[in-house]
Amino acid sequence: MAQRALPPVVARMWGRETASRHGPRPSLDLGRIVEAAIGIADSEGLEGVRMSSVANRVGMATMSLYRYVGSKDELLTVMVDAAIPEPPPVDGRPWRGYLTAWTRANRDMLLERPWLLGVTNRTPPAGPRMLRWLDRALAALDDTGLSFAERINIATALTGYASSQAHLTHSMISAAEAAAADGSIGGLADYGDILGQVLDPADYPDLTAAVRANAFGANEEWIDDADFTFGLDLLLDGIEALIARRR
Amino acid sequence: MAQRALPPVVARMWGRETASRHGPRPSLDLGRIVEAAIGIADSEGLEGVRMSSVANRVGMATMSLYRYVGSKDELLTVMVDAAIPEPPPVDGRPWRGYLTAWTRANRDMLLERPWLLGVTNRTPPAGPRMLRWLDRALAALDDTGLSFAERINIATALTGYASSQAHLTHSMISAAEAAAADGSIGGLADYGDILGQVLDPADYPDLTAAVRANAFGANEEWIDDADFTFGLDLLLDGIEALIARRR
DNA sequence: AGATACACCGTACGTCGTACAGAGTACGGG
DNA sequence: CCCGTACTCTGTACGACGTACGGTGTATCT
Numbered sequence: 001m002a003q004r005a006l007p008p009v010v011a012r013m014w015g016r017e018t019a020s021r022h023g024p025r026p027s028l029d030l031g032r033i034v035e036a037a038i039g040i041a042d043s044e045g046l047e048g049v050r051m052s053s054v055a056n057r058v059g060m061a062t063m064s065l066y067r068y069v070g071s072k073d074e075l076l077t078v079m080v081d082a083a084i085p086e087p088p089p090v091d092g093r094p095w096r097g098y099l100t101a102w103t104r105a106n107r108d109m110l111l112e113r114p115w116l117l118g119v120t121n122r123t124p125p126a127g128p129r130m131l132r133w134l135d136r137a138l139a140a141l142d143d144t145g146l147s148f149a150e151r152i153n154i155a156t157a158l159t160g161y162a163s164s165q166a167h168l169t170h171s172m173i174s175a176a177e178a179a180a181a182d183g184s185i186g187g188l189a190d191y192g193d194i195l196g197q198v199l200d201p202a203d204y205p206d207l208t209a210a211v212r213a214n215a216f217g218a219n220e221e222w223i224d225d226a227d228f229t230f231g232l233d234l235l236l237d238g239i240e241a242l243i244a245r246r247r
Numbered sequence: 248m249a250q251r252a253l254p255p256v257v258a259r260m261w262g263r264e265t266a267s268r269h270g271p272r273p274s275l276d277l278g279r280i281v282e283a284a285i286g287i288a289d290s291e292g293l294e295g296v297r298m299s300s301v302a303n304r305v306g307m308a309t310m311s312l313y314r315y316v317g318s319k320d321e322l323l324t325v326m327v328d329a330a331i332p333e334p335p336p337v338d339g340r341p342w343r344g345y346l347t348a349w350t351r352a353n354r355d356m357l358l359e360r361p362w363l364l365g366v367t368n369r370t371p372p373a374g375p376r377m378l379r380w381l382d383r384a385l386a387a388l389d390d391t392g393l394s395f396a397e398r399i400n401i402a403t404a405l406t407g408y409a410s411s412q413a414h415l416t417h418s419m420i421s422a423a424e425a426a427a428a429d430g431s432i433g434g435l436a437d438y439g440d441i442l443g444q445v446l447d448p449a450d451y452p453d454l455t456a457a458v459r460a461n462a463f464g465a466n467e468e469w470i471d472d473a474d475f476t477f478g479l480d481l482l483l484d485g486i487e488a489l490i491a492r493r494r
Numbered sequence: 495a496g497a498t499a500c501a502c503c504g505t506a507c508g509t510c511g512t513a514c515a516g517a518g519t520a521c522g523g524g
Numbered sequence: 525c526c527c528g529t530a531c532t533c534t535g536t537a538c539g540a541c542g543t544a545c546g547g548t549g550t551a552t553c554t
Contacts (some may be wrong), residue, residue, distance in 0.1 A: 005259065007441075009260055009444065010441060014445050016445075018248070018346040018474070018530085020530080020531065020532095021521095021522085021530080021531090022282060022520070022521055022522075022529060022530040022531055023519065023520060023521075023530050023531025023532060023534085024518085024519050024520055024521095024531065024532050024533085025520080026531090026532070027532080027533085035553095042442065050509085050510065050511085051510075051511065051512080052509095052510080052511095059489070060533075060534090061533065061534045061535075062512090062534090062535095063512075063513095063534060063535080063536095064532080064533050064534065066512075066513095067531085067532065067533075071511085071512085072510095072512090074506065081552080087446060097350035098364065098495070117367075118367060119358060120364075120367075121333045121469075126438075126442070126445070131442070131446070131451060131454060132450070132451065132455055134452075135451045135452065135453050135454040136453075138447070138454060138457060139453045142453065147462075148456070148457040148460050149462050150458075150477070152457065152462060152463075153474055153477050153478055154478075154481070156415070156474075156478070157408065157411075157478040157481060158407060159411075160405060160406065160411025160415075160478075161408070161411070161479075163411065164403075164404075164406075164407025164408070164410065165407065166452065168407075187324035189335070191373075192514095194253065194254075194373060194377070197253065198253070198257065198261050203379070203382075203482060204378060204379065204382045205382070205386070206382050206385035206386045206389065207378060207381055207382040207385060208385075209395070209396075210297040210385060210399065213395050215394075215395035215396050215399060216399075227400055230400050231400055231401075231403070231407075233480055233485065234401070234485030234486055235404075235482060235485055236479030236485070237484065237485035237489070237496090238480065238482055238483070238484035238485040238488075239481055239489045240482065241340060241483070241485075241488065266499095267499080267500065267554070268499080268500090268553080269499040269552050269553070270498085270499050270500030270501060270551055271500065271501050271502085271549085271550050271551055271552090271553070272501085272551080273500090273501065273502095274501075274502085275523080297540085297542085298541075298542065298543080299516055299540095299541075299542095307502075307503085308502065308503045308504075309501065309503085309504095309543090310503060310504080310505095310545095311501075312542095313499085313503075313504050313543075313544095314501060318542085318543085319542065319543090320539095339539070342503060358544090408547070437551080472533065
């Protein structure tokens with residue numbers, strides 16, 4: 001059985017470090033470092049996470065971190081997985097109820113730690129927590145008669161929806177915060193205002209109509225679940241139709 | 248009518264520059280700079296886009312760019328909108344056919360210029376091209392009896408789906424390229440391989456089953472539209488159900 | 495003609511990731 | 525018991541890169 005060697009990042013995430021024989025014991029472990037980095041990201045955002053600031057927080061020299069982590073990118077990758085909470089527990093609920101909660105929890109975790117959105121994953125997800133989410137979604141669809149490939153695609157679509165939505169509401173929130181300071185665009189109402197100024201009705205007939213109908217100023221409560229639920233139900237209805245068709 | 252002042256980035260994107268009275272004429276315009284920056288991004292990726300490299304390409308000193316652009320972030324924002332192609336033309340097609348083409352074109356443009364995925368939009372989209380896409384999607388749903396708010400939500404969901412999907416396939420592609428060089432994870436088959444090594448069947452029952460069923464090694468052709476169409480049809484079926492329900 | 499505002503540019507600074515090399519330390523073999 | 529070895533920790537230094545600042549030349553307005 002030719003075992004392909006695990007990439008170092010993956011090995012570290014799964015705690016498959018090879019214990020060393022010689023020399024002094026490490027005075028730290030990767031966990032403490034990641035924990036410190038997450039703490040900084042939570043309080044100062046991603047820009048606050050510097051190799052120097054992380055090292056400072058764990059009481060080491062900057063360069064010492066490189067005994068535990070190959071690069072800053074690697075640290076970020078490990079951070080992401082460690083910062084993810086456990087997926088909602090699977091009770092006996094029907095799939096639709098569970099996946100609703102699952103997707104909402106997915107979005108919520110991204111809004112609680114917005115810096116997760118700022119880490120562009122270049123590697124496919126291979127962390128223990130992330131995969132646990134995937135596993136639970138597959139489990140929820142166990143009795144639907146769908147193939148594994150289909151179930152994976154469904155989970156992927158839902159994850160994508162959660163993160164798009166989180167990205168959107170987060171950008172609205174931070175725009176509003178910026179607006180409070182310097183008076184730029186803040187809130188959907190201002191956004192509609194801007195559009196009204198700039199749009200040429202001939203070029204953008206429907207969008208102009210939407211602005212005039214005040215479709216943007218409508219709900220000021222962005223985290224209001226109305227929009228989120230609307231799109232989610234679109235997906236779930238589609239899934240339901242697929243399952244029905246299969247039977 | 249109290250016109251809220253346009254944010255400078257928005258003004259620049261819409262060509263609302265105030266012509267200056269005194270002094271020498273600018274030897275360039277924003278368009279040339281953006282064009283140059285896009286050219287670099289296309290050939291070298293986002294990391295290639297430095298203020299110095301852009302300046303070099305247009306034949307100016309680095310600092311001269313700041314006469315045309317407030318900051319690098321601003322340049323990136325303007326680049327994004329300028330790099331977006333026109334949305335597919337609206338013919339008389341029924342909404343489903345048009346939105347299918349629209350979403351696919353949306354994804355394709357992201358795969359053609361992957362660096363678009365690397366620009367994290369902190370501002371809500373306010374560029375002429377981006378808004379034209381939105382307008383056309385709204386237009387396609389004209390005769391469906393849906394409200395403006397609903398149509399906007401639908402367009403948002405489809406855009407989100409396109410970019411999630413693009414993000415995913417792009418990360419697979421670049422992982423494969425990296426694998427060709429250093430032998431890390433490449434392709435879905437390798438991915439499944441890794442998972443098989445690392446997963447504890449007790450903790451990840453369904454995922455293990457999926458791996459054993461070879462659900463990951465199945466289709467090697469990532470840009471194959473099968474996966475894309477599957478998720479898209481989920482959404483479109485949901486939309487269709489909604490429209491039907493309304494009537 | 496002089497004042498004024500603006501285009502363009504060279505220099506310089508601050509920040510951040512990390513390559514490199516040295517110094518101290520525990521373990522294993524002789 | 526001791527020496528070599530491998531490993532941990534650290535300071536210094538370098539290279540990128542964004543951009544603040546101030547100076548210089550030029551075209552327009554009074």
